[in-house]
Amino acid sequence: MGNKALQLMTVGGGCFWCVEAVFTEINGVEKVVSGYTGGTAPGKPTYREVCSGLTGHAEVVQITFDANVVSYEDLLLVFMTSHDPTTLNRQGADVGTQYRSVIYYHNDLQKEIANVVVEEMGPYYYNSIVTEISPLGVFYEAEDYHQNYYANNQTQMYCSAVITPKLAKLRKMHAEKLK
Template sequence: METFVLAGGCFWCLDAVYRTLEGVDDVVSGYTGGTVPNPSYELVCTGTTGHAEAVEVRFDPAVIPADIILDVFFTLHDPRQLNRQGNDIGTQYRSAMFYQGEEQKVLFEAALVRAGELWDGGIVTTLEPLGEFYRAEDYHQDFFAKNPGQGYCMAVALPKVSKVRKAYASYIKAA
């Protein structure tokens, strides 16, 4: 198994998308990239901790290649938006890839190059060394599946899930 830590706006969307993919064993929503130990959601939302809402994606590269995990990341959010995704604004919603070691950094750099070929305009996604990852509160875990009728899920997460399902149909888990 391999684990990537990625941030691209609200973690609910990333969580919802990655859970649909074959070979993804687990997705954990959490906070990383900041300076405050064990922050709460409320504190992260103030934008003062330096943390990003992120997901820890654990997957089997023999089932789904690492490049696909990373290309999905650049499909499900707009990497040209600095410190925001849509109406979610603040550094906690930044686009970032948190690498664990030189090998991941090289994979992430290659994914940035591929993304640059797909998106017009400058990509603002940062590459940051992974520090401490703090698991978000339980109610944030698998939020989309637990709250499918919630307004944000319907308006923001569902279109992202649908977009990835269409673009990566061969990697979607059977129902």
């Protein structure tokens, strides 16, 4: 039982602080790293550059999970219900391509599963799902102060106003998947 089947998943659903806080709560998730991917600007982007919207990068999280404990499909279901996959380049007050809803797949199986999950989730939303499904390019880890942001800044206004309610929704919808 000590053998782990570690896999990677990379998704973006608005501000990476929100997505990181959600996945940190899920049983079987070993590690969550905030970062950037999907852009065309050369070199490692900075937060300021990504926020400008000019690099093409999305704010994402890269999740290391034990597939013996939680499936990629279950993680995608958590992802699709923890943000609004029907708003193009926006989540709440966060607006720009860096906040797009996106699943970056690591292999063909992940691509196939992502396509099935997005299609199956469609009828549950009033508007069409706009979540992008793309191959993962280079993943750049975000600056240190973005890692474990919610855990380190729970009393900050953005955290209490935006992230805390997301976590309450997560606990209600996916209680059986929590640590």
